[in-house]
Amino acid sequence: MTMGSRQRILDSVRAATHADVNRYEDVPRGYIRAGSLDLQGCIQLMTERLHEYGADVVQCAPVDLPHIVLRQLKQSGRHHFVVPSGFPTDWMLSGVEWLIDQNLTHEEIEQCGGVATASSSGVADSGTIVLHHGPMEGRRVISLLPDFHLCILRVSQIVETLPEYFSRFPQAPRLATYISGPSATADIEMTRIKGVHGPRFLSVIILRDDA
Amino acid sequence: MSGPVMDPRIAPPFPDAALPILQNTQLRKNVAHATDVIQAKRNRLVAEKQDWQELRTSAAAIRAHVLANLGKYLEEFETNCTAAGGVVHWAKDAAEAGQIIVEILREENASEVIKIKTMTSAEIQLNPALEAAGIAAVETDLAELILQLGEDEGSHIVVPALHVNRHQVREIFARKMGLPQLPDDPEALTAAARTYLRKKFLSVSTAISGANFLIAESGSVAIVESEGNGRMCLTLPRTLIALAGIEKVLPRFSDLEVLLQVLARSATGERLNPYNSLWSGVVPDDGPQRFHVVLLDNGRSEILGRKVERQTLQCIRCAACLNTCPVYRQTGGHAYGSPYGGPIGAILTPQLEHMRHAQSLPYASSLCAACYEVCPVKINIPEVLIDLRAQVVDQEREESRRWFDPMYLGMKVANFAFGDAGRFRMAQSFGKLGLRFFTGKDGWIRRLPSLGSRWTLSRDLPGMADQTFREWWAKREAEREKGAR
Numbered sequence: 001m002t003m004g005s006r007q008r009i010l011d012s013v014r015a016a017t018h019a020d021v022n023r024y025e026d027v028p029r030g031y032i033r034a035g036s037l038d039l040q041g042c043i044q045l046m047t048e049r050l051h052e053y054g055a056d057v058v059q060c061a062p063v064d065l066p067h068i069v070l071r072q073l074k075q076s077g078r079h080h081f082v083v084p085s086g087f088p089t090d091w092m093l094s095g096v097e098w099l100i101d102q103n104l105t106h107e108e109i110e111q112c113g114g115v116a117t118a119s120s121s122g123v124a125d126s127g128t129i130v131l132h133h134g135p136m137e138g139r140r141v142i143s144l145l146p147d148f149h150l151c152i153l154r155v156s157q158i159v160e161t162l163p164e165y166f167s168r169f170p171q172a173p174r175l176a177t178y179i180s181g182p183s184a185t186a187d188i189e190m191t192r193i194k195g196v197h198g199p200r201f202l203s204v205i206i207l208r209d210d211a
Numbered sequence: 212m213s214g215p216v217m218d219p220r221i222a223p224p225f226p227d228a229a230l231p232i233l234q235n236t237q238l239r240k241n242v243a244h245a246t247d248v249i250q251a252k253r254n255r256l257v258a259e260k261q262d263w264q265e266l267r268t269s270a271a272a273i274r275a276h277v278l279a280n281l282g283k284y285l286e287e288f289e290t291n292c293t294a295a296g297g298v299v300h301w302a303k304d305a306a307e308a309g310q311i312i313v314e315i316l317r318e319e320n321a322s323e324v325i326k327i328k329t330m331t332s333a334e335i336q337l338n339p340a341l342e343a344a345g346i347a348a349v350e351t352d353l354a355e356l357i358l359q360l361g362e363d364e365g366s367h368i369v370v371p372a373l374h375v376n377r378h379q380v381r382e383i384f385a386r387k388m389g390l391p392q393l394p395d396d397p398e399a400l401t402a403a404a405r406t407y408l409r410k411k412f413l414s415v416s417t418a419i420s421g422a423n424f425l426i427a428e429s430g431s432v433a434i435v436e437s438e439g440n441g442r443m444c445l446t447l448p449r450t451l452i453a454l455a456g457i458e459k460v461l462p463r464f465s466d467l468e469v470l471l472q473v474l475a476r477s478a479t480g481e482r483l484n485p486y487n488s489l490w491s492g493v494v495p496d497d498g499p500q501r502f503h504v505v506l507l508d509n510g511r512s513e514i515l516g517r518k519v520e521r522q523t524l525q526c527i528r529c530a531a532c533l534n535t536c537p538v539y540r541q542t543g544g545h546a547y548g549s550p551y552g553g554p555i556g557a558i559l560t561p562q563l564e565h566m567r568h569a570q571s572l573p574y575a576s577s578l579c580a581a582c583y584e585v586c587p588v589k590i591n592i593p594e595v596l597i598d599l600r601a602q603v604v605d606q607e608r609e610e611s612r613r614w615f616d617p618m619y620l621g622m623k624v625a626n627f628a629f630g631d632a633g634r635f636r637m638a639q640s641f642g643k644l645g646l647r648f649f650t651g652k653d654g655w656i657r658r659l660p661s662l663g664s665r666w667t668l669s670r671d672l673p674g675m676a677d678q679t680f681r682e683w684w685a686k687r688e689a690e691r692e693k694g695a696r
Contacts, residue, residue, distance in 0.1 A: 006301040009457065009508045013282045016516030022279035024462055027272040030265035031469065049482075103496060106413055106447060126475075126482035139497045140446045140488075144439070162483070163468040172429035172464035174295070174494050178471075178487035183439035186479070187354040187370055188377050188397040189241075190248040196353060196401055197408065198439025198486060 033167070035125065035160025042124045042160050043206060046153075049127025053181030054194060055202040065207060066093045069116060069150065072203050076148045078113025084142060086135025087116065091152075101142050109141055114148035115199070120173075122158040123165050126180050129153065129204065130165065133175040140177060149199040151179075154207045215545040217364040218336065219560050222548025224571035229546040238374050242366070242543040245373035246534040252480025253531060253585075260476065269469045271589035274525035277460055278515060284427040284460040285506065291430025295492025297502045305335035308507050312337065312419065312452055313344045315503055319450050321346055321417040327434065327441045328352035329421025330368060330528055331454050331507060333550035334563065337419070348419070349411050351440035353404050360387040366544030366552060368530035369478050374543050408440065418444035418499070422455035423527070424470060425504070428463050431491040432504065435474060435484040445488050451499035457506050458515075458524040470527060473587035477529035510563040519598040523558050525588040530555075532582035532592060538575055547572060554582035558595040566602055573599035617662050636681065643675045650674030 037045060047057045060068040070093045073081055080097045082104065092098045099112060118136035119129050129151050131137040143149055159165050183198030194200055216222045232238060257263050277284055289299045302308035316324060324341065326332065326348055338348045350359045354372035358365055361383040365371030372380075381395035384403050393403055420441065424433040432453050434441050445451060461470065475481045493502050514520050533539045533553030544552030549560040549569060557576055561569040573596045582592040607619070628638040649656050656672040658664065666672060678686075 005303040005307060005508075008303055009301050009506070009512060010282050010285065012508075012512035013285065013457070013515060016512055016521075017279055017281060020279035022276045024276055024280075027276055028265075028268050031262040031269055032265075110413065123483075128483050133494075133497060140442065141497075144442050144446055162472055163465075166465040166468040170465055172426055172431050172489065172491065174491050175497060176487075176489040177442065178483060178489075179485065180481070180483040180487075181485045183437070184485050185353045185401060185438045186248075187352075187357070187372055188380055188400055190245050190370075190373070191377075191397040193397050193401040196405055196438035196440065197351075197412070197443050 031163070032161060033163040035164060037124070037160050039155065039158075042158050043155060045160070046122055046124040046127060046158055047206070049124065050202075050204055053127055053202070055127075055182070055204055057204045057206065059206045059208060061208050065152070065205070066091050068205055069093070069152070070095050072150050072205065073114060073116065076114055076150070076201065076203065078148055080112045081114045081116055081150075082109055082112040082138075082142045082146060083116050084118075084135060084138025087118070087138075091116075101138055104142075106141060106145065110145045112146045114150060115142050115146040116150040117143055117152070119151050119153045119157065120176075121165050121168065122153045123162050124158055124160045126162065128162075128165075129179040129202075131177045131179070132169075132173040133177070140175060143177070144198060147195075147199055148201040148203070150203045150205065152205045152207055155209050158206075215364050216548055217333070217545070217550055219549045219564050219569040222569070225546055225548070225575040226571065228548055229542045229575075232542050232546050237376070238543055239541065241374050241376050243540060245367075245370060246540050249370070249480055250534045253477060253534070254480075256476045256480050256482065260472075263476075266469055266473050267587055267589055270473045270527075270587055271525060273461065273466050273469060274527070274588045275522070277462065278458065278521055278524055281457065281460070281515065284462060285457060287427040288425050288430055288460055289506075291428065292425075292432075292492055292504055293430070295430050296494075297430065297492040297504055300503060300505045302505055302507045302509070304509050305507075308335050308454065308505050308509070309337055309340035311505050312454070313340060313346070315450070315452055316341070316346050316417060317344070319417050319501075321415075321450075323347045323349060323411075323415045324417045324419055325349045325351050325411055325415045325444050325448065326355070326418065327420040327436070327444045328355050328371070329419070329454060330550055331421050331456055332419065333365065335454075335507065335509065337454070349408075349415065351408050351411065351444060352436075353401065353438060353440075356404055356408070357383060360384065364545065365550060367533060368528050368551065368553070368555070370530075371544075374545070408443075412440075412443040412447050416449040418448040418451050420444060420451065420453045422453050422459050422504075423474070424467065425455055425460045426464050426467075426489075426491075427460050429491050431464070431489050433467065434488045435471070435486070436488075437479065437485045439486060442486055442488055445490065446498045448499050450501040450503075452503045452505065454505045454507060457508055457511050458526075474527050474529050477531040477585065477587040510565060513565065514562050520558070520562060520595055522590045523555075523562060523595060525590050526555055526559070527588055528555075529587055531585040531587065535581045535585050537577060537579060537581070542575075547575065554592045554596075555590070558592055558599060561599060561603075566599075566606065570603045570606065573597075573603060621662075639675075639679050639681075643677075643679075646675050 050057045082099045120132040121130040182202045185196045341348045357372045366374045377395045385393045475483045539553040557572040578593045580593045654674045659667045
């Protein structure tokens, strides 16, 4: 039955378009691709956008990172944190409970107050954190169930515009999540409410590269 | 509270459905407030975007390119999605799509399924089909949850419960969730929904989503959302079914750089939606381990073959045309009798019904073209509306009973009178004579009897001039000739 429908749909689609000549190369691309800001400007814009979303943003040097991670996690008022399997162990100082995600169950992850991950890219123009869910960013579920998300973004990963992100990653990753502010709804009288289902609190560490 | 009729096959014509709504001042207030807020945000963010028109041009061109090459891209998507571990199904119509989904859920022994908001599932009336099969659908989008618990119907493509206010939401939640003490501030109401749904997310093992975009080159599916209920449904269950119209394909991953930008700004007035998710097929140890895509035709390939109407399929469901439409802003979505309301609904719904239902919708417009101006993929909605109106008139002409229709007879008489100069002159003289009686001192006609009152009920009509253009022209020519002599 389905096979029959497949052929039928494709046949009528082809019949409807057989006379069309429309080449992909001819699509006009007059929009802005590359941004105009320098690195400092990008970092500043990224920070502003994240602040607009109510995210907490700090910058730090690589040498200070483990301490800053610990400080931010402690400040969240939570105690148990899940981290992806590839999260560097030297970023995990003692002082909070760490849980490394080796195929944890949903219930185990749900019990964690927060999550700490790296990120794959950051888009300053929209304040977007990109996760491609590799070993450093973790499985999708760990950055979803806990209520607090600490995300480490390297300066070298920040681009200004969305098209610049796509130039860096022309091939689709198997998985990607683009986070532009914490979970929100405006479904009741257009009043913006933070935190419907995803993490309600987002904290970002912008990690300066080694000088 | 019984919901409005949102099935175009049985819904009353637009003017009949709109009339009682226009008297519902609370609903109109809610709709006006919501559309004002979204429009203000949208306008501010569009204004800050220097390359907005260039983005629109590209978005429209990408969508038009996809439609012109749809067969190729659908097969490419199928190949790549299958290679990534997904199962692709094809459904020619709503009934077949429903059957496919029910069958998959039966194989999963599912008695419950969690859903991300999907317009396409409303289009195919999926929830009643699931219910008939003994499967309970749980809507997880906050607005959809409000509607489901309130036994109401969506009235907007992006914010479907915009016609309901906080007091009404409180009443519904208090009753259905057993929370009599629930206050009516949006924060508390949202928290109640979070708690209610969290249990569902963690316990239900099958989910249904729509698709904002299908990526041909990678076989990926993209979902944009705000709340995170989408991420929950895409991540936690064992099995996921994505239902998508065949027109939703994009050639390449990087085409999202255009479409995501215009969609977010147009839909909710954001630079990007809070959450966008992308996945291809099945990824070991991450998310659902069984993944199905149902590609739905349901009239789309027919629309594709029509020259003027094809652009309807460029739509990315941002609902900017609803928010700006002077008709929608007065009536809200229920008057359209279809999940797709507003200007895009007025052109999409009758076409999905093969022009056999919803013929009043192409008339539910003032043709002011505000919808065209805001459309991020440049669908010339007024052009399509006019073409569909012509089709409706053609249909009516076919039906013999129209001979008794005064409007049709009037048109026939006009056709006869306007068809010949002598007859036209005569009609003008009669008309002048006849209308003089109804024309006020200021030259305007405010009230006409019987059939004519249908016009003057809502607008004035200028009286006929003392001198017709032809008379004036003939006189002028005569005088010039005299002068030249």
